[in-house]
Amino acid sequence: MQEGTAKQEDIEGVQCTECGLMSTTYSVVCRRCLSGKLVKRKFDGRGRVRTFTILNVPSESFAADAPYAYVIVDLHEGCGTSGWMPGIKSAVDLAIGDEVVCRGRRGDAAIFVKTGG
Amino acid sequence: MSLAVAPAAATGQKEVHPVQKVCVIGSAMSKFGKMNETSRESIAATSMKAIEDAGIGPGEIDASFYSNAFGVTESQLHIGPLINTAIGLPDKPSLSVESACSSSSAALNEAYAHIAAGLEEICLVAGGEKLSHLGTMSATTYFAMGSDFRYEAANGVTFPGLYASMAVAHMKKFGTTQDMLASVAIKNHDNALKNPLAHFHKKLTREAYMESPVVAYPFHLYDCCPFSDGAAAVVVASEERARKIRDEVVEIAASERAGTTATLQDREDLTSIAGAALAGDRAYRAARIGPEDIDVAEVHDCFTIAEIMATEDLRFFGKGEGGRAVQDGVTRIDGKLPVNPSGGLKAKGHPVSATGTAQIHELYEQLLGKAGDRQVEGAEIGLAHNVGATGGSCSVHILKRRR
C-alpha cells in the first residue's frame, strides 16, 4: 500500500479562530491563547514524520500486529497528530522527515503509510 | 466567548509564605522486586517502619496520604482507610493521590501543603504497588492507560514506545547515542549492587545490554525499568514538632509541581519535559539555590533517555549534553554530581506509586549519612525529580540537611 491513487483519510480536529492554532487532541479552550472559540475542522492526512518508534513488544490489542511503527506526524496543514504504521518492521524502513499519508482507520488508530517521496 | 483567565505566559511562580517549614523525620522502603505481599500489606508494613524510624507512635500522625495507582489490578480502590486501620489510625483522615508514576511525590506535596499551611503537624505519606501478578502483556496494557489512551495507546504505542519516540527525537537533534543510553543503564545497575533493597543485583555489561532484545526501537530491554512490587513511606512534620522529636532534621526546602501538555503530538519539543524543567526552576527559586548546589539527585529514569532528559531539564547539564555527561562518569556515585545512587527506577525498581517516596527515602538516608556503600560523601542538599506518565505531571523536591 504505497503511493498512488489509494484513498486518503481526513483527520478530524479543531482550530482556534483567534490565533489559528490547530489540534487533533480533544480540547475546549485553545492551549496557546486561551480563547474558547474553537471550530471543528478536518485536515487532509498528509504530513511528515516528526518522530517514531518501532514496537516489538506491543500492548494487548496490537498483539497480532507486531512489529509495527508508532509515529508522531506533523500534518502539512500545520497540526500534530499520532498514527499507526503497520508493516514497518525496523528502523531501516522509516526515518524522521519521511512523507506519510493517512489511509484509513482501525478503531481509533489512524493508519499511516509512506508516500515513497 | 473568550475566557477571562490569565494568559499561559503568566502562570509563573506565586509567592508562597509557609506558616511552618516542613521536615522529613522518618522514612522506609520495602524490598523492591517480585514480592508476595499485597499492596495493602507492603504499604502498611512499610508505613510502620517509617513511623518507627521517626521515633514516634502511629497515634501522633494527624493525616495520611496514600498512593496505589494500580490498586484496581488487585480489585481494591480506596486503600487509605484500610492502611489507616491496619496501623491503628481508623479515625484519621486519609487521602488517595493518583498521578501515575508521580503519585507519591504528588501525595508528599499534599502533605507538605497541609503542614506548611498549619493545618496538620505530622503526616504520613506512603505509596506501593503489586504488579508482578499481571505478566508483561497485561502490565504493558495497564501502563498504557497512563498515556493519552485515545491518541497514543489507541495507535499501538506502549509506555516504552512513548519514551522511545522521545529518544529518537533526542538522538536526531543532539546526536545522543545508543552507547550513552547504555551508560545510564550500566551506572544504575552498578549503583543498585550497593542497595540491598533494590530489585536487581546484577552487574550489566555493554555486551549484555546490546544483546538484550529490542523492545521499542531504540530501546533494548535494559533501557526499561522493570515492573516491580514494593512500597515506600515518609513521615513529615512541621519544623517545630520535628525539632522536639529529632536532634538533626532534614528540611523540605522546596516542594514544587508543574504540568506538561499531556499528549506528545501537541508538544513543541519532544527532547525535554517542560513541566519538569518548570518544577525544577520553581524548586530552585523556593530553596534559594541553583543546580550547582545539588550534591545528590534521584531522578525519574523509567527509561534511560528519561534520566538524560531529566539531567538537562534540571539544568545539571546543557541541552543535549546529558548523554555525554553520563558516558563520562560525571553522574556516578564518585562523580561530580551523583545521579540515582539508589539504582534509580532502572535497577532499584519502579513499583509505580512507591517511586516518589522511595526517592525521598534515598535522599533522607544520603543526607543523614546512612546510605552505606552507596553514600555520596558530604551530601547536604538533595533533589528528587518524579514524573507522571510522559511528564503530564511533574514533581521536584529539594531536601536540605539542617543541623
Ligand SMILES: [Zn+2]
Ligand atoms: Zn488560540
